Amino acid sequence: MAPMITPSFSLVPPTFNIQMNLMNPMAMQAMTPRTQLDANSLTGFHTNAPMVPFPEAMKAKSSFLIDTILSAGQKNPINQNHKKENHIKKPLNAFMLFLKENRKTLIEENGYDEMSSGVMNKELGRRWQKLTDDEKQPYFELAKIEKERHKGKYPEWSAKDNLKKSKKYNPAQKVGKMCRAQLGNKDRSKWCKYCLRKQKCILSRILSQIAQTHDEETASEISHDNPESSSSIETTPIDSFPNQVSITLQEQEENLDNSEVEEGGPKS
DNA sequence: CGCCCTTTGAAGAAG
DNA sequence: CTTCTTCAAAGGGCG
Incomplete structure (x- = not known):
């Protein structure tokens, strides 16, 4: 029994609807701003966005797209005023982008609106695992682009900057003291x-x-x-x-x- | 107020 | 190279 993409939850996120393969020009529709796509996907009507060759066009639009995805949530990725000043957050990885994009969709489904984030993330993690490599590919591409953007914006930043100074890394702490x-x-x-x-x-x-x-x-x-x-x-x-x-x-x-x-x- | 939970992936530390 | 930890998002729960 081949698992079909069901109407209840599209494995293809609104932002990336239709074709998941980014090398396919059709995928350029995926780069359409989410507000438009959300409305379209809800009605089953897909965007008339012009097809543009990839990846140049994707890069051109990616900035806006990432901003839209990132702004979909409440928190600003780049610190705003929560927590420490000058705290530059890590760029989102593919799964995090998937989470962010699909959490809303999940909330819209019956039964998930009252669930905790932990439960939702579990479910989305399960759905992520069900995606094929091709279906995940756009998220990896986006993550790559966001990483580049992040690097361009904060060239001096390193992931180690965000490691807690108080916690000392100890590889043996869970396994036991070797x-x-x-x-x-x-x-x-x-x-x-x-x-x-x-x-x-x-x-x-x-x-x-x-x-x-x-x-x-x-x-x-x-x-x-x-x-x-x-x-x-x-x-x-x-x-x-x-x-x-x-x-x-x-x-x-x-x-x-x-x-x-x-x-x-x-x-x- | 701030940490925990829960997921995956990226990055860094340490051997 | 391998193994392990931390941190990215989200938001309710809890001390």
């Missing part, structure tokens, strides 16, 4: 031997081992139909796990060391 990630080069002497060898950290190995054990247990659960065996592993929060591991790090390392020796030889 030796190298946690201790850094200063405490190299405290690294596990795997980190010293620039190999996968001991913690990763333990996690993999447990995941494997879990898979085996799950398999045996199915065969034995024993609900109680489900377990400590499944109910153990992944975030708290690294702490438990770290306590027995030495012990685990030794165990793994032994098993590694076994692995080294021809495994049965």
